[in-house]
Amino acid sequence: MSEFPEGAPCWVDAMFSDVEGAKAFYGDVLGWTFGESSSEYGNYTQAYADGKAVAAVVPPMPGAEGQSAWCLYFASPDARATAEKVKAAGGEVLMEPMEVGTFGSMMLGKEPSGAVFGIWQPGDHKGFEKMGEPGSFAWAELFTRDPATADAFLASVFPFGAQKMDDEVMDYKVFHVGGKDNMVLGRMVMDKDFPAEVPPYICVYFAVGDCDGAVKRATDRGAKLQFGPMDSPFGRFAALTDPQGANFSVIDLSTTVGDMPAMKDA
Structure with a gap:
């Protein structure tokens, strides 16, 4: 790439x-x-x-x-x-x-x-050689308890534009680079469902061809299922913790359900 x-x-x-x-x-x-x-x-x-x-x-x-x-x-x-x-x-x-x-x-x-x-x-290593296909990076979300502080930081350090999901319940923001079509990072708020001892973190999503199959392979090998599998307009996804404690998510980008949420400039 x-x-x-x-x-x-x-x-x-x-x-x-x-x-x-x-x-x-x-x-x-x-x-x-x-x-x-x-x-x-x-x-x-x-x-x-x-x-x-x-x-x-x-x-x-x-x-x-x-x-x-x-x-x-x-x-x-x-x-x-x-x-x-x-x-x-x-x-x-x-x-x-x-x-x-x-x-x-x-x-x-x-x-x-x-x-x-x-x-x-x-330098010689440019980064990902593949994205958005099974086995590769697909998306990432910053989970934070202080969205205002995190949002201000990201906007100060990177040339980000931002949009917010037009939802009265969910506080979800998407950052983009070089235009709204190039979305690069989501931001979620950690609610009461997150144990207090879990620090803010960036969750990495890896694309898979079959979300349910990937979840089964992961849990059979000792991973803990944290959430899902769940359908969404973006794909069918699930959140996991691997046997050594690393959080990650898997998403089947080809299996989408529902309409894309409305976004507004933030």
Whole structure:
């Protein structure tokens, strides 16, 4: 794929204490295959769907052991400049920008309400080689208890436009880059159904050809079903937690039910 516009999701990875277990799990659930681990870069291992790079898994760095989580990376033409924007907007830089050989530069940050994210400035590694097809990234949503703070942060750091779902009950916002047709991120409010100990996070959606089949494969391998499967105008989807604690969702984009919700500028 060509380079991603600033602010667009361009990559995902996750740290797993049991990398081989993660490879077996996602290989079964999403059909991934895996490349050789790169010892030079902490045994970082890319995942592929039909030969296209779609994600990566890596062992935790010393001292960073704990519950696994998927990290979404947003594209940036200048990771250092984005890091300064993160700080100025009230966010936290967890890992200062660093070069990863000739592949590109990365940083890790936390938005003010608590969700962790990454920034990727591409070099040789441009990001996803496939999106929106089975086995690849499809969508992402920021879950937060403080939507006003999160919204203001995102608008300050990235060149986002925004629309809000025209719904008196649900507070759901969609951010776009370069026009309303290029939606890149959703924002959900964490309600009382979310345990207090669950911090804000970005949930990554992976496309699948059969949502119910993917859920069965996941739960048969020890995943916990959090929500769904449920039909929607966007696709049939479900939310899961993998055996090592990483939250993710699966969505069958080809199975849609109902009309698209009305949106208004926000």
